[in-house]
Amino acid sequence: MAFWREIFSSITALVAGAFIALLLAVSLFGPLLSPHDLETMNWDRIGEGPSLVHWFGTDEVGRDLFVRTMEGLRVSITIALITTAVALSIGIPWGAVAGLSGGYTEQIMMRIVDAIYCIPGLLIIILLVVVFGRNQYLLFAGIGAIAWLDIARIVRGQTLQLKDALYISSARALGANTFYLLRKHVIPNVIGPIVIFSTLMVPNVILMESTISFLGLGIQEPDTSLGVLVSDGTQVMESAPWQLLFPGVVLALMVWSLNTLGDRMRMTSQTSQVA
Amino acid sequence: MTQFLLKRLLFSSVTFFVIVTAVFFLLRAAPGGPFDGERQLTPEIEANLKAAYNLDDPLIVQYGSYWMGLVKGDLGPSFKQKDFRVSDLIAAGLPISVVLGTGAFLLALAIGLPIGIFAGMHPQSLLDDAVMALNNFNLSVPSIVAAPVMVLIFSVLLGLFPAGGADSSLHYVLPVIALAMPFSASVARLVRGGVRDVLVEPHIKTARSKGLSNSRVVVRHVLPIALIPLVSYLAPAAAALLTGSVVVETVFDLPGIGRYFVDGAINRDYTLVMGVTVVYSFAILMFNLLADLCYGLLDPRIRVVD
Numbered sequence: 001m002a003f004w005r006e007i008f009s010s011i012t013a014l015v016a017g018a019f020i021a022l023l024l025a026v027s028l029f030g031p032l033l034s035p036h037d038l039e040t041m042n043w044d045r046i047g048e049g050p051s052l053v054h055w056f057g058t059d060e061v062g063r064d065l066f067v068r069t070m071e072g073l074r075v076s077i078t079i080a081l082i083t084t085a086v087a088l089s090i091g092i093p094w095g096a097v098a099g100l101s102g103g104y105t106e107q108i109m110m111r112i113v114d115a116i117y118c119i120p121g122l123l124i125i126i127l128l129v130v131v132f133g134r135n136q137y138l139l140f141a142g143i144g145a146i147a148w149l150d151i152a153r154i155v156r157g158q159t160l161q162l163k164d165a166l167y168i169s170s171a172r173a174l175g176a177n178t179f180y181l182l183r184k185h186v187i188p189n190v191i192g193p194i195v196i197f198s199t200l201m202v203p204n205v206i207l208m209e210s211t212i213s214f215l216g217l218g219i220q221e222p223d224t225s226l227g228v229l230v231s232d233g234t235q236v237m238e239s240a241p242w243q244l245l246f247p248g249v250v251l252a253l254m255v256w257s258l259n260t261l262g263d264r265m266r267m268t269s270q271t272s273q274v275a
Numbered sequence: 276m277t278q279f280l281l282k283r284l285l286f287s288s289v290t291f292f293v294i295v296t297a298v299f300f301l302l303r304a305a306p307g308g309p310f311d312g313e314r315q316l317t318p319e320i321e322a323n324l325k326a327a328y329n330l331d332d333p334l335i336v337q338y339g340s341y342w343m344g345l346v347k348g349d350l351g352p353s354f355k356q357k358d359f360r361v362s363d364l365i366a367a368g369l370p371i372s373v374v375l376g377t378g379a380f381l382l383a384l385a386i387g388l389p390i391g392i393f394a395g396m397h398p399q400s401l402l403d404d405a406v407m408a409l410n411n412f413n414l415s416v417p418s419i420v421a422a423p424v425m426v427l428i429f430s431v432l433l434g435l436f437p438a439g440g441a442d443s444s445l446h447y448v449l450p451v452i453a454l455a456m457p458f459s460a461s462v463a464r465l466v467r468g469g470v471r472d473v474l475v476e477p478h479i480k481t482a483r484s485k486g487l488s489n490s491r492v493v494v495r496h497v498l499p500i501a502l503i504p505l506v507s508y509l510a511p512a513a514a515a516l517l518t519g520s521v522v523v524e525t526v527f528d529l530p531g532i533g534r535y536f537v538d539g540a541i542n543r544d545y546t547l548v549m550g551v552t553v554v555y556s557f558a559i560l561m562f563n564l565l566a567d568l569c570y571g572l573l574d575p576r577i578r579v580v581d
Contacts, residue, residue, distance in 0.1 A: 256415035
């Protein structure tokens, strides 16, 4: 509890937390508040500005933009969470095994990480899209396949620090194998910093997904995401700028809040470790 | 130092080799041939087409001849844009992307360096807060939102700059700014952190007590060390510039290689996508090597360790 009180003692962190709560709540329950649904096209109200009936206006085929933006937000958040889970489940064992084994195994494992790290993530994902065609699951896998690199590096660093601790050597002396050490000692010890790093990974993943969808290589109609909405909005921004601005602002707000809160969490955990 | 550089050179070469190999076989293994989606071809025509593109050779022979071509700077024919070779397409797009990238890089340094140094020298000042706020803003407003909004404000509403195309130097103003923005904030933040860390070190106190002027202390003693974080940012920055230029070229309709890459990906033009990947990877690995070289030159400790 003290940890959370410390975090929210900063006004910005409080504001960021409030935004996250608000956006999450609205994306989950918002569609219930609005009489409109995702798909219905209202040909009488094409490209209308914001009004009391359509809070964010309507898009080029008369669909309610508020409902679509909330749906887009939910898709983006879902992708971010799944991808983060993928990244954690590859990155933690990889880094921990590399750190514990040492020697050539570690060298090779970390060189692989370095090599993939050289190539921009967007490039890898676009390549995967070209090879396997466009689909959402590929997007999860592709982004996860890049995001785990950071996790692996952090976990390895943490594991190296733990490696020579007395209780690890004792466990080894008593005949514990690598798997046991990982499960009992290493992973429980590295999980804290990793959780905090993950909060900073979520906004990056949201940005990555939006960018790919914006380029027309990610989520496709009739599904939507914030990147798709921003891309659609860009097409008509001269006549209907709100179609760009509403999804754009929601995207920026979500990313800003997550970044701010994540930063604050990281700083707080560092100072409390020192104290 | 030499040994360190040689090691890095070896690592880069191996990485490049692995990237080209992986991409080659990945794209060859992809479902669907390059001529799908057109009229149903008779087997004879398809066989002729395959022969024309050397697709009837065994895979390993194709792989070999791709390398032979690569060494000569030939990346093969484009699968979708008939009569064009990938090298020619890239040669047409590369100057535009290079101008865009270099412009953004220099602009980002020109903005980020002075602000970062000043903010680092004056902690808790107004500018210091502003740097952090700006950095946060730039991290949060992605270029897919910022770039269209810039077009909206400066081209549509104010009519100051053309909205798209690459016909005159005026066309490059907005794209360069859009690409440089997030980058300048990162530069400022890194330099600020670097300067702040160095200022508390004893050798700065020594320099000051010798009676050196403030500017001399900064130039001679603070900067060489404070810039190291910036140098290690060079390689990720190159990657970020490439990624950013793909988005910026799409928004501003600049026919650079980022555009070719996205169009190639949408049309599944395998050879074009592969060609651009090869060029991108090469550029990034070069940046990595350059960063390593600067590293060694700036920080004597690295020369000793390895």
